[in-house]
Amino acid sequence: MATATGGGEEFPKKLQLYSIFMGTPSFRVRIALNIKGLDYEYKAINLFKREQHNPEFLKINPMGYVPALVDGDIVLADSLAIILYLEEKYPQHPLLPHNLEKRAINYQAANIICSSIQPLLSIPILQYVEENVGPDAKIPWILKHVGKGFAALDKLLKDHAGKYATGDEIFLADLFLAPHIIAMSQRYNYDMTEFPLLSRLSEAYKQVPAIQDAMPEKQPDFQIN
Ligand SMILES: N[C@@H](CCC(=O)N[C@@H](CS)C(=O)NCC(=O)O)C(=O)O
Numbered sequence: 001m002a003t004a005t006g007g008g009e010e011f012p013k014k015l016q017l018y019s020i021f022m023g024t025p026s027f028r029v030r031i032a033l034n035i036k037g038l039d040y041e042y043k044a045i046n047l048f049k050r051e052q053h054n055p056e057f058l059k060i061n062p063m064g065y066v067p068a069l070v071d072g073d074i075v076l077a078d079s080l081a082i083i084l085y086l087e088e089k090y091p092q093h094p095l096l097p098h099n100l101e102k103r104a105i106n107y108q109a110a111n112i113i114c115s116s117i118q119p120l121l122s123i124p125i126l127q128y129v130e131e132n133v134g135p136d137a138k139i140p141w142i143l144k145h146v147g148k149g150f151a152a153l154d155k156l157l158k159d160h161a162g163k164y165a166t167g168d169e170i171f172l173a174d175l176f177l178a179p180h181i182i183a184m185s186q187r188y189n190y191d192m193t194e195f196p197l198l199s200r201l202s203e204a205y206k207q208v209p210a211i212q213d214a215m216p217e218k219q220p221d222f223q224i225n
Contacts (some may be wrong), residue, residue, distance in 0.1 A: 044221035
């Protein structure tokens with residue numbers, strides 16, 4: 001680990017983000033860092049080479065997942081935990097609205113994606129579906145679970161949205177939504193017409209530099225897969 005020496009202990013000087021270009025959880029954290037204007041060192045973890053299982057990385061995240069963040073002597077993993085930590089430690093450009101109801105809706109939307117959509121699309125689950133249900137089962141599986149989640153989010157956010165998911169600023173819900181909408185369109189050419197609000201947000205996200213700079217293809221480890 002690149003370190004700075006101070007007071008006998010060795011901690012990295014700058015924030016370090018362990019990330020993979022294509023994963024939506026890493027994408028969420030990159031957006032948060034960009035919105036808050038935080039400079040960071042990009043530490044690529046190549047999941048295709050199974051680098052997540054390297055003992056050095058398992059010291060950072062015992063789950064063997066990216067993203068993970070190192071901020072001095074604080075080491076954290078899991079995108080939601082990292083983003084909520086960044087929000088408290090670096091309050092500039094808040095990621096949560098003042099209004100309690102809108103804040104709660106942000107938690108709900110983020111958690112729908114974090115707990116009820118993304119885990120069903122994770123590499124081990126998709127491999128399991130392909131190997132144990134059948135090679136043709138993967139795409140219908142993805143479409144079913146994303147469709148259910150997107151339909152719920154479209155309904156949930158309808159009465160709260162402004163230019164973005166819960167108002168005219170990018171908040172937590174957008175950090176979780178944008179990577180999923182973008183990944184579905186890039187990987188599966190997903191048809192969003194059934195979800196009018198999410199389709200509109202998808203267009204709005206194209207104009208947000210913090211999101212565009214966090215795109216998979218802008219990352220140092222990007223490769224066409
Ligand atoms: N709940 C975690 C999920 C992270 C996650 O699923 N990361 C995937 C990449 S998208 C990963 O590292 N997978 C490694 C593996 O499955 O071995 C978060 O939100 O950070």
